[in-house]
Amino acid sequence: MKHFRKLILAAVCVVSVGFFAFRNDERFFEIARNLDIYATLFKELNRYYVDEINPNRLTKMSIESMLKNLDPYTNFYAEDEIEDYRTMTTGQYTGIGAIITPNKGKQIIYSILEDSPAAKANLHVGDEIVKIDGIDITTRKDANPDKLMKGQANSSVKLAVRRVGTKDLIEVNVTREFVKTGNVPYYGMLENEVGYIDLKDFNQTAAREVKNALVELKGKGMKKLVLDLRENPGGLLDQAVLICNLFIPKDAEVVSNRGKVTEWNKTYTAPMAPVDTDIPLVVLVNGRSASASEIVSGVMQDYDRGVLVGQRTYGKGLVQTTRDLSYNTKLKVTVAKYYIPSGRCIQAIDYSHRNPDGSVAKVPDSLKVAFKTRNGRVVYDGGGVEPDVATELPALPTIVTSLNAKGLLFDYALHYRAAHPTIKTAKEFELTDADYQAFSTWLKDKEYDYVTQVEKDLGTLEASAKKEKYFDVIQEQLKALKTKLGHSKESDLAMFKKDIKHLLEREIVSHYYLQKGEREYVFRTDAEVKAALDLFKDMPRYEKILKGQK
Known part of the structure; x- marks a missing residue:
């Protein structure tokens, strides 16, 4: 601790000397003064507080509290979180490709990536992890399953798992590999001449994955494309620029950044020859499409390059950059707002002006400014990207929300798979009336009460x-x-059978066929996909929308 105190005091001296060189600048004086106060307070706490304090934990908490007053996207990454940060930006890590989630006191495999080591080792969604390399994680509460799973590529990890329907533990040796969480989990043909690309992230290989899918689908006869950006939280700006470039001409403006550090202000243009500037395009968006997703969808709208279908996007028009800090820590900091070709910024929340209680509000409609697309269509800033063809999210019955919240659809899918080693393909699978009745009977002793x-x-x-x-x-x-x-569970199970059955089938399919199977099943009832297909069957309407004649 003496060594730690000396480091703190030395740091304050260095900072103070540096900052006091600018003592004529009141701002730098205030920064130095407050750093001195903080260091002095920390020293006194460490010396006199009744219990031993953890300097790492206390410092991290104070940093996070400070950043919480800015915006949700300015974050500090401690040294032990750097690997998670790299995974987030690259989509790659060394492990087995399974997501482990606590469930009722157990560590359960909630999801398995296709073609991952976990899939190759025949691990199942729903398997309970009991031991990892001999460490019993049911008794070692300090054990972190995610970290124990990771390790050097080509090394082996020994798992003891308990599977639904079996009594004995199953021992599985899994060889760790570089696991890549793909940006494009699914692409294929929806129907004759209509292709579909599901883009779920914008890490370092996003543009290459979309381009490869686009070229392959064109080779299969695709003449129209649905690009799905729903549930895509965004990611790297350069990947958004390159993906836009697939559909717009070289040198066309994509996005510009404007912030406090003027030398960082930059306009990004399409750097390469496009793949296809003419293919009819529908972009699917919703309230969870954010950041880079909004750049791509907004650029397609501003150039009248495609029709947007779905719900208004999230409204994140802020740009972050990463700065290296001492001791292998990092700061991800918001440095600018971005503006798409029409001139609008789609940022929906003004974090610079907080209410007295610390809360923030969305930009009111009265302050939104009108802009125009290339064809003269009116679009607005300050509230995400508004779709050209709006669809409504279906309202889920309360019983469905309760079944989901209690994990009962997931649990029954495990029960179903234990009794049915195989099922029909994802496109064909359907529960019979007898299957649904069996589910209703299984629920009788389960707790899932709710208030409508x-x-x-x-x-x-x-x-x-x-x-x-x-x-x-x-x-x-x-x-x-x-x-x-007043609700009755039995009557609600009958009244909302269609909704419940659909979600249960989807859950079951995902246990057998993972992400691709789930995507293929969902196509049956996907309102936005249906709206896109209907639009492609009525090309005069498609053209009218882009010309502002709808």
């Missing part, structure tokens, strides 16, 4: 009636409504 929105509204009405002295007048009517509208 109607029941909540009746409760609010009753409280208001009592407060305003009307309760005696409407008491009988309220009682009758409660009796009539």
Whole structure:
């Protein structure tokens, strides 16, 4: 601790000397003064606090608290988190390709990447990890399964797993490999001449993966393309530029950055010859399409290069860069806002102006500014990217939300797979009425109670009636409504059979056929995909939308 205190004091001296060279600048004086206060406080805490303090933990907490007052995208990465940061930016790590999630006190394989070491070793979704290289993680609560799974490429990790439907532990040796979480988990032909590319991330190989998929699908006769950016949180800016470049001419403006450090301000243009500037394009977006996803969708809209289908995007128009700090730590810091070719910034939340309680608000409609696409269509800034063809997210019945929250669809899929070694293909699989009844019977002793929105509204009405002295007048009517509208699990299982059955089938398919199988199953009922296909069958309407004549 004495050595630590000397380091702190030495650091303060160095910082103070450097900053006081600028003592005529009040801002630098304030920075130096507050650093001195912080170091002095830390020293006194360490010396006098009743218990021993953990300097690493306390410093990290104070840094995170400071950054929380800025925006959610400015983050500090401690030395032991650098590997996770690299995985996030490259999509690559050394391990077995399985996601382990705590579930009711057990460590369960929640997801397995296709062609990963875990898939090759015949591990199943739902397997409980009991031991890793002899370490019993059910008793060693300090053991981190994710870190134990990782290691040198070509090294082996020995797992003891418990599978649903079996009593004895199964021992599996898995050879670690460089695991790549692909940006494009699925691509293929939806129907005659219509291709589909599902882009889920923007790490270092995103543009190459999209280009390869695009070229392959064109080779198979694709004449129209659906590019799916739903649930894509964004990633690297340069990959967004290169993906836009696949569809727009070389040297066309893609995006510009503007921030406080003016020498970092830059306009990015398409650097290469495109793959196809004419293919009819539909881009699918939703409220979880953010950042780089919004650059690609916004650029396609600004150039009238494709029709956007879905829901308004998230609204993240901020740019981050990473700065190396001492002791192998990093700072990811917001340095600019980005602007797409029409001139608009789609940032929806103003983090620079907080309410007295510290909360932030979205840019009000009254402050949004109109811009125009190349064809003269009016678009707005300050609130994400608005789709050209809007679709509504289906409202899930409360019983479905409860079944999901309790993990019962996942658990029954495990039960189903234990009883059915094989099923039909993802495109063909369907539960029979008898299968659904078996699921309903299985649920009888499971806890998943819930309160419907109607029941909540009746409760609010009753409280208001009592407060305003009307309760005696409407008491009988309220009682009758409660009796009539009060939910019954059995009746809800029958009433919402279609919704529940669909989600249960999807869950089961994902256990057998992983990500690609789940994607192929979902196509059956995907509202945005259906809207895209309908639009491609009516090309005059497609052209009218791009010309602003809808």
